[in-house]
Amino acid sequence: MGRITIKDIAKLLEVNPSTVSRALKDHPDISVSMKEKIQQVAKDLGYQPNYQAIRFRQNKSGLIGLIIPEMGMFFFPAVVKAIEEIVKKNGYNLIILQSNDLLEKEKENALVCQNFGLDGLLVCLSKETMDVGHFTETIQRKMPIVFFDKVIQQKECSTVVINDELAAITAINHLARKGYKKISGIFGNQNLEITQSRKKGFLKALTKHRLLHYGEFCFHADTLEESKRKFAELLEQSVLPDAVFTMTDQTLAGVIQAIYEKGLSIPEELAVICISNGNLPYYLNPQITHIRHSGYAVGKTAVELLFDLMNDKVVVSNNQLELETFLVELDSC
Amino acid sequence: MGRITIKDIAKLLEVNPSTVSRALKDHPDISVSMKEKIQQVAKDLGYQPNYQAIRFRQNKSGLIGLIIPEMGMFFFPAVVKAIEEIVKKNGYNLIILQSNDLLEKEKENALVCQNFGLDGLLVCLSKETMDVGHFTETIQRKMPIVFFDKVIQQKECSTVVINDELAAITAINHLARKGYKKISGIFGNQNLEITQSRKKGFLKALTKHRLLHYGEFCFHADTLEESKRKFAELLEQSVLPDAVFTMTDQTLAGVIQAIYEKGLSIPEELAVICISNGNLPYYLNPQITHIRHSGYAVGKTAVELLFDLMNDKVVVSNNQLELETFLVELDSC
DNA sequence: ATCGTTTGCGCAAACGATTGCGGAAAATAC
DNA sequence: GTATTTTCCGCAATCGTTTGCGCAAACGAT
Numbered sequence: 001m002g003r004i005t006i007k008d009i010a011k012l013l014e015v016n017p018s019t020v021s022r023a024l025k026d027h028p029d030i031s032v033s034m035k036e037k038i039q040q041v042a043k044d045l046g047y048q049p050n051y052q053a054i055r056f057r058q059n060k061s062g063l064i065g066l067i068i069p070e071m072g073m074f075f076f077p078a079v080v081k082a083i084e085e086i087v088k089k090n091g092y093n094l095i096i097l098q099s100n101d102l103l104e105k106e107k108e109n110a111l112v113c114q115n116f117g118l119d120g121l122l123v124c125l126s127k128e129t130m131d132v133g134h135f136t137e138t139i140q141r142k143m144p145i146v147f148f149d150k151v152i153q154q155k156e157c158s159t160v161v162i163n164d165e166l167a168a169i170t171a172i173n174h175l176a177r178k179g180y181k182k183i184s185g186i187f188g189n190q191n192l193e194i195t196q197s198r199k200k201g202f203l204k205a206l207t208k209h210r211l212l213h214y215g216e217f218c219f220h221a222d223t224l225e226e227s228k229r230k231f232a233e234l235l236e237q238s239v240l241p242d243a244v245f246t247m248t249d250q251t252l253a254g255v256i257q258a259i260y261e262k263g264l265s266i267p268e269e270l271a272v273i274c275i276s277n278g279n280l281p282y283y284l285n286p287q288i289t290h291i292r293h294s295g296y297a298v299g300k301t302a303v304e305l306l307f308d309l310m311n312d313k314v315v316v317s318n319n320q321l322e323l324e325t326f327l328v329e330l331d332s333c
Numbered sequence: 334m335g336r337i338t339i340k341d342i343a344k345l346l347e348v349n350p351s352t353v354s355r356a357l358k359d360h361p362d363i364s365v366s367m368k369e370k371i372q373q374v375a376k377d378l379g380y381q382p383n384y385q386a387i388r389f390r391q392n393k394s395g396l397i398g399l400i401i402p403e404m405g406m407f408f409f410p411a412v413v414k415a416i417e418e419i420v421k422k423n424g425y426n427l428i429i430l431q432s433n434d435l436l437e438k439e440k441e442n443a444l445v446c447q448n449f450g451l452d453g454l455l456v457c458l459s460k461e462t463m464d465v466g467h468f469t470e471t472i473q474r475k476m477p478i479v480f481f482d483k484v485i486q487q488k489e490c491s492t493v494v495i496n497d498e499l500a501a502i503t504a505i506n507h508l509a510r511k512g513y514k515k516i517s518g519i520f521g522n523q524n525l526e527i528t529q530s531r532k533k534g535f536l537k538a539l540t541k542h543r544l545l546h547y548g549e550f551c552f553h554a555d556t557l558e559e560s561k562r563k564f565a566e567l568l569e570q571s572v573l574p575d576a577v578f579t580m581t582d583q584t585l586a587g588v589i590q591a592i593y594e595k596g597l598s599i600p601e602e603l604a605v606i607c608i609s610n611g612n613l614p615y616y617l618n619p620q621i622t623h624i625r626h627s628g629y630a631v632g633k634t635a636v637e638l639l640f641d642l643m644n645d646k647v648v649v650s651n652n653q654l655e656l657e658t659f660l661v662e663l664d665s666c
Numbered sequence: 667a668t669c670g671t672t673t674g675c676g677c678a679a680a681c682g683a684t685t686g687c688g689g690a691a692a693a694t695a696c
Numbered sequence: 697g698t699a700t701t702t703t704c705c706g707c708a709a710t711c712g713t714t715t716g717c718g719c720a721a722a723c724g725a726t
Contacts, residue, residue, distance in 0.1 A: 005682060016706045021684060031704060051448045053682035056389040057711050062449075063428075071414040073406060073612050080413075081404040084431050093428050093445065095396075098417050112426065115384045116395075253616050260618040279406050283586050285593040285618055338712060349676045354714060364674055386712035390681050 004047045013041060024049075055117075064092050064306070065118040067109050069101040069126050069150070074249035075277050076124075078295030079149075083122065083303045090307055092119065103128040110134045118143055120306045125150045127189040127222070132157065144309035146319075148302040150192050158309060158319035160302040164194050167291045167325045168201030171245050171273045174289065176209040178333055180243035180271050184217035184234065186227060186251045195220070198247045198275065217241045227254025235262045243271035243333060249280045256284060271333035278328070286331035293325055337378045346374060357382075388450075397425050397639070398451040400442050402434040402459050402483070407582035408610050409457075411628030412482075416455065416636045423640055425452065436461035443467045451476055453639045455632075458483045460522040460555070465490065477642035479652075481635040483525050491642060491652035493635040497527050500624045500658045501534030504578050504606045507622065509542040511666055513576035513604050517550030517567065519560060519584045528553070531580045531608065550574045560587025568595045576604035576666060582613045589617060604666035611661070619664035626658055 006024075010017040015038075023030045023038035024047075030038075041047075055062050064087045068076050080096065087094045095118070099106035106126045113121055121143055123135065132152055135145055148160040175183055185202045188195045199218075206212045217234065221227035227250065234241075235258060246252040252274040264270045272288050274281065277295045281288035301321060309319070339357075343350040348367070356363045356371035357380075363371075374380075388395055397420045401409050413429065420427045428451065432439035439459045446454055454476055456468065465485055468478055481493040508516055518535045521528045532551075539545045550567065554560035560583065567574075568591060579585040585607040597603045605621050607614065610628045614621035634654060642652070 006684095007682075017682085018684075018707080019705055021682095022705090025684095029704060034704080048448060050450075050682050052389050052392070052394065052450050053711095054684085056385050056681090057683055059385070059711075061385065071410045071417070073410055077404045077406055077410045080429070081431070084404070084429055088430070093430070093449070095426050096413070096417055096429055097421070097426070098414070115381060116426070117383075117385050256616060256618075260620075280616065283589060283613065283616065285589075287593075339714095340712075350712085351677080351714075352675060354712095355675090358714095362674060367674080383712050386681095387714085389711090390713055392681075 003050070004042075004045045005050065006047075009038060009041055009045065009047060012045075013038060059117060061117040061119055062092055063095050063116060063118050064303070065095045065097060065109075065113045065116070065121045067097045067099055067106065067113070067121070067123045069099050069124060071096075071098060072250065074253075074280060075149070075293075075295045078277055078279075079124075079299035079302075082296040082299030086300060086303045086307075099126045101126040101128060107134045113143070120310050121145045122302055122306060123147050125152065127191050130191070144306055146302045146306045146309065148298055150194060152193065153320070158305060160298060160305060160321045160323065161194070162293055162298070162323045162325050164197035165201035165204070167275050167293065168198040168245070168247065169205040170325070170327055171275065171291050172202055172205035172209070174327060174329070175243045175245065175271060175273060175333060176205070176211065178271065180333065181211055182217065182239070182241045182243070183211060184231075184241035184244040186231065186244060186246040186255055187218065187220045188248055188251060189222050190220050195247065202245065202247075217244075221251055221254065224250050224254040227251040228257045229254075231255045232258040232261065235259075235264070241270065243267075243273070246272075246274040249274070249276050252276065252280060252288065256288075267331070267333045273333050275325070281328070281330060281332075284332075288332040289330045290328050291325050292328050294323075297323055336383070337375075337380045338383065339380075342371065342374055342378065342380060345378075346371065392450060394450045394452055395425055396428050396449060396451050397636070398428045398430060398442075398446045398449070398454045400430045400432055400439065400446070400454070400456045402432050402457060404429075404431060405583065407586075407613060408482070408626075408628045411610055411612075412457075412632035412635075415629040415632030419633060419636045419640075432459045434459045434461065440467045446476070453643050454478045455635050455639060456480050458485065460524050463524070477639055479635045479639045479642065481631055483527060485526065486653070491638060493631060493638060493654045493656065494527075495626055495631070495656045495658050497530035498534035498537070500608050500626065501531040501578070501580065502538040503658070503660055504608065504624050505535055505538035505542070507660060507662070508576045508578065508604060508606060508666060509538070509544065511604065513666065514544055515550065515572070515574045515576070516544060517564075517574035517577040519564065519577065519579040519588055520551065520553045521581055521584060522555050523553050528580065535578065535580075550577075554584055554587065557583050557587040560584040561590045562587075564588045565591040565594065568592075568597070574603065576600075576606070579605075579607040582607070582609050585609065585613060585621065589621075600664070600666045606666050608658070614661070614663060614665075617665075621665040622663045623661050624658050625661050627656075630656055 006017045006020045010020045020038055023035045024042060066083055084094050097109040099109055103126055106129060123145060146158045151159045151161055187199050219230050221230055244255055246255050259270060266272050266286055274288060274290045275293050276290040278292050281290045301323060305319060339350050339353045343353045353371055356368045357375060399416055417427050430442040432442055436459055439462060456478060479491045484492045484494055520532050552563050554563055577588055579588050592603060599605055599619055607621060607623045608626050609623040611625050614623045634656060638652060
């Protein structure tokens with residue numbers, strides 16, 4: 001015999017399946033003696049409810065979806081770790097979908113989510129995404145969504161982000177306080193709001209400290225390799241920066257490789273600061289001063305907000321959370 | 334009106350739902366004219382099949398499960414990336430479960446997989462796991478399983494691993510060839526087969542090169558912090574190693590921190606080699622010579638084997654694959 | 667014209683669990 | 697002793713889709 005079903009138990013005890021169903025969930029309509037009998041048999045036979053059937057009937061999937069651009073080595077592992085833990089704690093499970101930073105794949109993923117009847121969705125947008133219509137139009141009526149990290153701010157959307165502008169300002173303030181003047185800024189993809197905000201903060205802080213004339217030390221890089229290559233080129237010029245700010249771990253990794261290859265000493269010849277999840281900076285020599293942007297905290301906050309939405313616990317309509325960041329001062333500046 | 338179902342289309346066209354179902358999947362029993370009519374209406378109404386219902390009826394979940402100890406920063410992100418890509422390419426989706434290296438949670442996860450009716454399962458065992466009964470007894474009759482990386486070799490199990498012993502031997506041979514003699518070995522959790530195999534290879538190679546009398550430079554460490562602390566202690570002793578081998582990125586990260594803090598120069602005062610996924614070694618200064626153990630390749634191979642099992646494509650009963658590793662010589666030795 | 671085959675579609679059961687309703691038996695009330 | 701309530705369980709429909717079977721009508725062959 002294959003899997004034990006409610007029908008099997010019912011047949012064995014010569015009762016109706018509905019009685020078994022109610023007995024197993026302690027329904028008051030069933031007598032104590034009958035409950036005990038049924039629960040005993042269920043236990044003996046090793047009955048396991050068919051959740052597939054339950055979810056089908058209740059039109060619940062028991063699943064939370066997570067769409068991310070790509071599982072890299074820095075930020076998203078921490079996000080995923082947090083989300084998986086909390087999703088499981090709430091009795092759900094986690095489905096992961098990668099968009100590979102392609103709008104097309106993101107749309108496909110949105111469809112998959114819809115067809116799976118996911119109970120909730122967490123999204124970090126691809127760099128190609130310019131609006132979130134493919135999520136809101138079709139899905140959001142019944143499926144709560146929380147956007148995090150790479151988001152597009154709209155008033156109907158729940159989001160979890162950090163104050164990107166402030167994070168960059170904090171970094172530059174630190175450099176300025178330490179006396180660095182020729183500050184280079186390395187940024188990610190231009191389309192992203194986080195890039196724009198961090199760059200805005202960067203420029204704002206430079207302006208405040210009257211250092212803006214060194215703005216030519218800035219560039220954008222989508223990949224680690226591009227970051228490395230461009231920074232290596234920058235280091236070949238006649239006028240060199242005395243400090244560099246990178247807006248992510250990924251750009252940091254590229255910049256660091258270029259610095260090592262050039263043989264510059266940190267911080268004597270070049271100071272370094274970045275916004276980071278908080279792992280890589282500790283592995284490097286010297287350790288890198290950074291603004292802590294914890295993927296774990298972002299993931300945790302996003303998924304907790306999602307469950308609040310799912311349980312209608314959120315009174316406020318404007319669910320746009322902003323996490324705190326803080327400076328971790330190490331040896332690189 | 335909510336979601337469009339087959340019944341809705343049937344009612345609209347005054348035909349039977351079964352006709353609609355067959356027409357939509359191009360069944361030969363349905364006339365061409367009827368097919369066209371039905372498919373047109375389905376399109377107009379924006380019909381989306383309820384996969385939940387389909388999977389329920391067919392007793393298929395469309396899901397592949399992945400159980401890992403913990404999403405760290407080094408190996409598993411690459412594994413997950415590969416698996417997600419291939420799973421999706423085959424029309425499935427991926428559920429991720431973390432065991433946190435706890436046998437209890439691993440058992441819970443196995444139950445979840447069962448109840449979800451997953452179509453296939455990929456497992457990297459926790460360090461507490463001593464046998465795989467909680468998988469094989471209950472699940473494997475209907476759900477193919479592939480164990481990878483941290484496995485327990487049994488003849489009924491499909492596994493994907495590397496030749497751990499050979500990887501360690503390759504590393505030590507390289508050190509010996511370069512003239513290093515006092516070789517320290519840093520290993521992960523003792524229970525794991527990968528640890529035992531790598532240590533075995535380490536000792537075997539040391540023996541071959543008549544360097545075994547330096548065996549006191551070895552220890553085990555479960556975490557990055559433990560690795561750092563113990564190696565820092567080791568560096569306080571009177572006799573120091575001239576080279577260190579770490580069996581993972583995680584132990585490498587700890588060892589590197591201890592080396593940096595002590596201010597030793599690599600490779601002049603201390604050579605370094607490791608088995609690595611191939612990211613971290615490039616971020617360090619100098620870059621670390623390593624035996625490449627690609628998480629992406631492991632994940633890809635494991636999930637491809639899984640699909641072969643699911644499609645009964647595997648003729649051989651003994652599905653124990655061993656991936657190639659190779660030496661990447663950089664600056665640390 | 668008769669018989670056999672193909673074509674095209676409907677009927678109804680099934681997957682496993684849930685739930686509103688109804689009703690017989692038991693318990694309580696008067 | 698009758699009326700009313702409570703207790704306890706069964707009946708049957710339901711979720712959306714699939715599928716074996718049956719059966720008319722149309723077609724083809726002789």
